[in-house]
Amino acid sequence: MIVVLVVALCGGACSGTDDVSVAESTINTTTTGATTTTTSTTTSTTTVSREVSAVNGLGDSFYPYLGNGGYNVLHYEIELDIDPDANTIQALTTITARATQELSEFNLDLSGLTVRGVTVDGAEAEHSRYDNELVVVPVDPLAAGAEFVTEVGYSGSPEPISDPAVSFLELGWHNTEGVIFTASQPSGSMSWFPSNNHPADKATFEIRLTVPEPLTAASNGILVEETSVDGYTTTTWRMDHPMATYLAAVYVGDFERVETDQPDGPLIRDYVPRADSDEIVEALRITPQVIRFYEALLGPYPYDVYGSIVMPFNLGFALENQTLSVHGRGSINPFTVSHEIVHQWIGNSSTLNDWREIWLHEGFATYLSAMYMAEYHGWNLDQRAAEWHRQLADAEPPLEIEITEMFGASVYFIGAVTLHTLRRFVGDSVFAEILRTHYQRSDHANTTTAAFLDVVTELAGREAADLVESWLHEVPVPEPVDPEVE
Numbered sequence: 001m002i003v004v005l006v007v008a009l010c011g012g013a014c015s016g017t018d019d020v021s022v023a024e025s026t027i028n029t030t031t032t033g034a035t036t037t038t039t040s041t042t043t044s045t046t047t048v049s050r051e052v053s054a055v056n057g058l059g060d061s062f063y064p065y066l067g068n069g070g071y072n073v074l075h076y077e078i079e080l081d082i083d084p085d086a087n088t089i090q091a092l093t094t095i096t097a098r099a100t101q102e103l104s105e106f107n108l109d110l111s112g113l114t115v116r117g118v119t120v121d122g123a124e125a126e127h128s129r130y131d132n133e134l135v136v137v138p139v140d141p142l143a144a145g146a147e148f149v150t151e152v153g154y155s156g157s158p159e160p161i162s163d164p165a166v167s168f169l170e171l172g173w174h175n176t177e178g179v180i181f182t183a184s185q186p187s188g189s190m191s192w193f194p195s196n197n198h199p200a201d202k203a204t205f206e207i208r209l210t211v212p213e214p215l216t217a218a219s220n221g222i223l224v225e226e227t228s229v230d231g232y233t234t235t236t237w238r239m240d241h242p243m244a245t246y247l248a249a250v251y252v253g254d255f256e257r258v259e260t261d262q263p264d265g266p267l268i269r270d271y272v273p274r275a276d277s278d279e280i281v282e283a284l285r286i287t288p289q290v291i292r293f294y295e296a297l298l299g300p301y302p303y304d305v306y307g308s309i310v311m312p313f314n315l316g317f318a319l320e321n322q323t324l325s326v327h328g329r330g331s332i333n334p335f336t337v338s339h340e341i342v343h344q345w346i347g348n349s350s351t352l353n354d355w356r357e358i359w360l361h362e363g364f365a366t367y368l369s370a371m372y373m374a375e376y377h378g379w380n381l382d383q384r385a386a387e388w389h390r391q392l393a394d395a396e397p398p399l400e401i402e403i404t405e406m407f408g409a410s411v412y413f414i415g416a417v418t419l420h421t422l423r424r425f426v427g428d429s430v431f432a433e434i435l436r437t438h439y440q441r442s443d444h445a446n447t448t449t450a451a452f453l454d455v456v457t458e459l460a461g462r463e464a465a466d467l468v469e470s471w472l473h474e475v476p477v478p479e480p481v482d483p484e485v486e
């Protein structure tokens, strides 16, 4: 994700100018929302108001109740029959999973909506709900290692939810100004489908959307089927690579699909507001160039397709839904477009295991988009890094943040300065090897800061890894390495 308030930290530079004047913009909010979590800023200890069991959460440092233990999801099939005027859905989500232990019951994460019924392997299962947990009790316990299929039928009016990390927006399903859109990082997907709602458990997806004509529906991955019956259009979307639940997306509105030919590379298809979209289409023309830049840096684009969906209004943020980044119409510039594109490698394919390590997504995406800006839009990275450091020298370092600072400026810009400092310390070619190795060891999987530090140590030595660690943990953050004395 990139937040417009955070983008303000690159000043006019986001549109490619050399102005590095900065707005004070660290986002701080009061913790509210579904989970009550207090996190020490000096240790990784997390205190919660209620015990997390092996069943109702995965023990994430910031979101102890997100996700559920005892099984791994292999595949989601989500069918939504959507009435945009009433903002209601009739829905069926089918989850294929494998038990990692014997299970007499298991949980899914779901907020709001009415569950009509649950089956496990075709047999009706008892279910109950508390908070955002849907508890399912199969007729017979599931054996450790068993693959099982759960069907959840549900309906109602999806409502976005509060999340302590995101003060500027409720998360999940929105229906506004004639558009249905989802924006779910980190917790919001449970507002529209039941899941193991944590990026540590990624799975493949098929999403089927039925909407009234003439509305356009869009979702993740390849559009594999489109049918039209009695005034309703059904589109089926397939994501054959693992995807975190927060990256699953639904958009419904008056959009035009615009495809861009690219001889070598993924299909590019954007969705733009049908009216008055010439300027948007023009601004998105950099997409193939950006993809080629990151392919040279990191390796092949991880998916079959990419594109942006642009809202007919401003959003205040952009978000890297897998293969379908969403932008507000006012935030389409090379910095945000490249930021969401590089997230397809860093964040979507190579995904954190714990939300506390969000710098692995946002610090990397900020620096790698700055590298694109240096290559094609004249940025001076030494100057940028020095300015970001000056602005944020008193901020909490990226791995000492609280949940309310997950999308604050330190994670993005001190995270980026950390990588720039490493680059200046080890040199361009070793730095490129570090980036590529880190990505390729975790593509279509998960990663950690510790795994990144292992790569740094292997390729550049312990001193380089220590330098990174000091930037991630020490207050005040250290002085940047001066490239003049290299």
Ligand SMILES: [Zn+2]
Binding pocket: 001, 002, 339, 343, 361, 362, 365
């Ligand atoms: Zn981001």
